[in-house]
Amino acid sequence: MIDGRSVTVEAGATVAAALLNDGVTAFRTSVAGEPRGPLCAMGVCFECRVKIDGVPHRRACLEPCVPGQRIETGG
Amino acid sequence: MAERIETDVAVVGAGPAGVAAACRAAECGARVVLVDENPRPGGQIWRHGAAAAIPAAARAWLARLQRSGARLVMGAAVVDAAPEAWLLVEQGGHCLRIEARQLVLATGARELFLPFPGWTLPNVMGVGAAQALLKSGVSFRGREVVVAGSGPLLLPVAAALAAAGARLRLVAEQAPAADVRRFAAGLWRQPGKLALAARYRAGFLRTPYRTGVWIAAARGDGRLQQVTLTDGRATWSMACDLLCCAHGLVPNLELPRLLRCGLAQGAVAVDEQQRTSLAAVYCAGEPTGVGGVERALVEGEIAGLAAADQPAEAGLRARRARLRRFAAALRAAFRPRDELRRLADPRTLVCRCEDVALSRLQPGWGMRQAKLVTRTGMGPCQGRICGPALEFLFGWEPDTVRPPLKPVALSILGEEP
Amino acid sequence: MGAGIVGAACAEALAREGLRVLVLESAFAGGGATAAAMGHLVVMDDSEPQFALTAWSRRLWTELASELSPECEDDPCGTFWLAADEVELALVQRKAAFYRNRGVAVDVLSASELALAEPQLRPGLAGALYVPGDRVVYPPSAARWLLARAANYGAQLREGCTVRSLGPRRVETDAGRIETDCVVNAAGAGAARLMPGLPIEPRKGHLVITDRYPGFVRHELVELGYLKSAHTLNKESVAFNVQPRATGQILVGSSREFAGWDAALNPPLRARMLARAFEYLPALRSLHALRSWTGFRPATPDKLPLIGPWEPGLFVAAGHEGLGITTAPASGRLLADLVVGRTPGLDPAPYAPTRAMPAPG
Numbered sequence: 001m002i003d004g005r006s007v008t009v010e011a012g013a014t015v016a017a018a019l020l021n022d023g024v025t026a027f028r029t030s031v032a033g034e035p036r037g038p039l040c041a042m043g044v045c046f047e048c049r050v051k052i053d054g055v056p057h058r059r060a061c062l063e064p065c066v067p068g069q070r071i072e073t074g075g
Numbered sequence: 076m077a078e079r080i081e082t083d084v085a086v087v088g089a090g091p092a093g094v095a096a097a098c099r100a101a102e103c104g105a106r107v108v109l110v111d112e113n114p115r116p117g118g119q120i121w122r123h124g125a126a127a128a129i130p131a132a133a134r135a136w137l138a139r140l141q142r143s144g145a146r147l148v149m150g151a152a153v154v155d156a157a158p159e160a161w162l163l164v165e166q167g168g169h170c171l172r173i174e175a176r177q178l179v180l181a182t183g184a185r186e187l188f189l190p191f192p193g194w195t196l197p198n199v200m201g202v203g204a205a206q207a208l209l210k211s212g213v214s215f216r217g218r219e220v221v222v223a224g225s226g227p228l229l230l231p232v233a234a235a236l237a238a239a240g241a242r243l244r245l246v247a248e249q250a251p252a253a254d255v256r257r258f259a260a261g262l263w264r265q266p267g268k269l270a271l272a273a274r275y276r277a278g279f280l281r282t283p284y285r286t287g288v289w290i291a292a293a294r295g296d297g298r299l300q301q302v303t304l305t306d307g308r309a310t311w312s313m314a315c316d317l318l319c320c321a322h323g324l325v326p327n328l329e330l331p332r333l334l335r336c337g338l339a340q341g342a343v344a345v346d347e348q349q350r351t352s353l354a355a356v357y358c359a360g361e362p363t364g365v366g367g368v369e370r371a372l373v374e375g376e377i378a379g380l381a382a383a384d385q386p387a388e389a390g391l392r393a394r395r396a397r398l399r400r401f402a403a404a405l406r407a408a409f410r411p412r413d414e415l416r417r418l419a420d421p422r423t424l425v426c427r428c429e430d431v432a433l434s435r436l437q438p439g440w441g442m443r444q445a446k447l448v449t450r451t452g453m454g455p456c457q458g459r460i461c462g463p464a465l466e467f468l469f470g471w472e473p474d475t476v477r478p479p480l481k482p483v484a485l486s487i488l489g490e491e492p
Numbered sequence: 493m494g495a496g497i498v499g500a501a502c503a504e505a506l507a508r509e510g511l512r513v514l515v516l517e518s519a520f521a522g523g524g525a526t527a528a529a530m531g532h533l534v535v536m537d538d539s540e541p542q543f544a545l546t547a548w549s550r551r552l553w554t555e556l557a558s559e560l561s562p563e564c565e566d567d568p569c570g571t572f573w574l575a576a577d578e579v580e581l582a583l584v585q586r587k588a589a590f591y592r593n594r595g596v597a598v599d600v601l602s603a604s605e606l607a608l609a610e611p612q613l614r615p616g617l618a619g620a621l622y623v624p625g626d627r628v629v630y631p632p633s634a635a636r637w638l639l640a641r642a643a644n645y646g647a648q649l650r651e652g653c654t655v656r657s658l659g660p661r662r663v664e665t666d667a668g669r670i671e672t673d674c675v676v677n678a679a680g681a682g683a684a685r686l687m688p689g690l691p692i693e694p695r696k697g698h699l700v701i702t703d704r705y706p707g708f709v710r711h712e713l714v715e716l717g718y719l720k721s722a723h724t725l726n727k728e729s730v731a732f733n734v735q736p737r738a739t740g741q742i743l744v745g746s747s748r749e750f751a752g753w754d755a756a757l758n759p760p761l762r763a764r765m766l767a768r769a770f771e772y773l774p775a776l777r778s779l780h781a782l783r784s785w786t787g788f789r790p791a792t793p794d795k796l797p798l799i800g801p802w803e804p805g806l807f808v809a810a811g812h813e814g815l816g817i818t819t820a821p822a823s824g825r826l827l828a829d830l831v832v833g834r835t836p837g838l839d840p841a842p843y844a845p846t847r848a849m850p851a852p853g
Contacts, residue, residue: 447632
């Protein structure tokens, strides 16, 4: 689930892949209110943070997709 | 209580250098633990997963690793360390303490991002980043893509994107044409590399590959829509919805610096055995100087052997010397040009975690003062993105490393080590 | 000498008197203990002189609040002194009486009121003393703000200037000698380096800061046993002390140890400090730590700062232990009173740098 929408992904995809394939470009909102998406895709930059199953600050590029996951963007 | 693992050799980082070190040390009979943050060994360059194949040599090394007897601790990040004592590792929300007689640091590298107006727009990402996303299942079919920046990584990534159905509009290498030509000419000694480069180039033949060209700005409303390019004289714009731009690699030095390993020229200083300034700590691969997969493998082998108290074969040392020369030539040819220091305008953000614009930073400060005055480097990435950029822009040395090396639940630090 | 929070406050107070002030700083302003500090502005009841200084100073901070720049992150969040059980609740009542008798507004919170005000605290705490007038600031910015004010009165700041030696009315820097009417040693934990007789030792403390979790706690939270930790002179000790920052990050302290000038983190002590914090805020366990660091509090044997003349032409304003940020403005005023020769705002004797100190151990 991405922001309440149900989405199907390939097995083994990361949450970042699921979001990008779904057309989501703004994963989070910066301190000054800008939309941000993945920059480094290897867990270093922290720009791809989303809330997964209620837990904030999780790096989408490192998280594997799991059936039933709830992903919330824009935090 | 943290789980304790006691071993002869702990290798941090399961990219090529770490894999090679773990193999050689284990094959000599040492008890070896290999630690990596990713779910599978291979690091960045040998990332394999949902949609990725890796070269035969990589598969061979990974198979050798499985046979070697080294203990793999995957999905595990080193968050703190004490020299000659222990590594504090977080794995799946639990705390592990690894005590090893010898340590091999093979922490790899990350991309160098130099700020330019609009670089924070969604759909502006790194070059290796695009490759990593491809491998983790992202579809780039039909995207209008520009690949830009520095270094040989532009070629395989451009080819991979083209093969994945992206509409690759341009590949722009900032290095001057003369430097790139000279470097390519120097590859006659390594026909294999030349052939590889040609194969990559053939993968995006319909796309121009231009040297001496770099990104001046990115524009768009909430996401990338257009890039502006320049060759230092003319500027022109191009519609695009994905920009892959990075300027080579910077070594991951956080763990070596935390341990107080001596540095030289921005890399970990090592001797002939890949030993650092700390007697029981070795370092191999990108952290000793960015230099590619083959050099990382050779250094890894030498470090693994040394950690197991075995000498390195003469052939290994000779190969290392050759590969180091090649790496130095590569770094020189593709070094970021001076004009890249002047791309950012006063409103361009330098610290993305804390949204600090260039205008708020005074060149004479230094990283520590910038942190305290503007919060630059105080966000989750702890200066990993803005730090190298500021070193390029102003010559600022990185500030002291403060653990945890990556954000980790307080409960991990709260366990009695 | 010294552009930390105390040096900055002294510069401001002296410049405001019309004196020509030059501040010499070896690194950059606000980079020492000031940068490591929590920035908690708190009235303390450990002793009458400590109360007098912290109460006066908190009043001064409160008067400044509307003028401080946004970077100072002034937050009138107040302090909750937490009572873990009925025994501590009785101590809370005594503490309340102490403050009330001296004109400091306090409120005693019941267990249910406390739980409502700070839902992340573990159930079962007995209550708390709420001191609504306490505040929080971001110390490096506050120090720079004070220096800017001093500059408005004509003070000058020389950063990157190392003082090699000093004495009455003179300072030797690496750029030459400076003759003056009055030297003020406000060099914090390092004050004794240039004046070996000063009874100031570095007392190391740990801090950990988290990622942004806005609203996790709303007030500065301190355990009643905090003062016990401040008193244990020869051992390592920890005490629960947690602060919400303007960014939504949570700052977790506190620890004390004497380790010379070794700034290296002490992981077992840091773990003890965190474990203590988890006892009060169980959900703290799952918040992400971004960074941990140490700092050196300038500690004196009797827990009071040195503010005043050492000998004619040489003054000291240092040794504030964990209350440097709190007591900076009052220290500046007191020092300026003494330099100028007017009757000081409070009895200076307890802070006299030349006073007799208790024997060590």
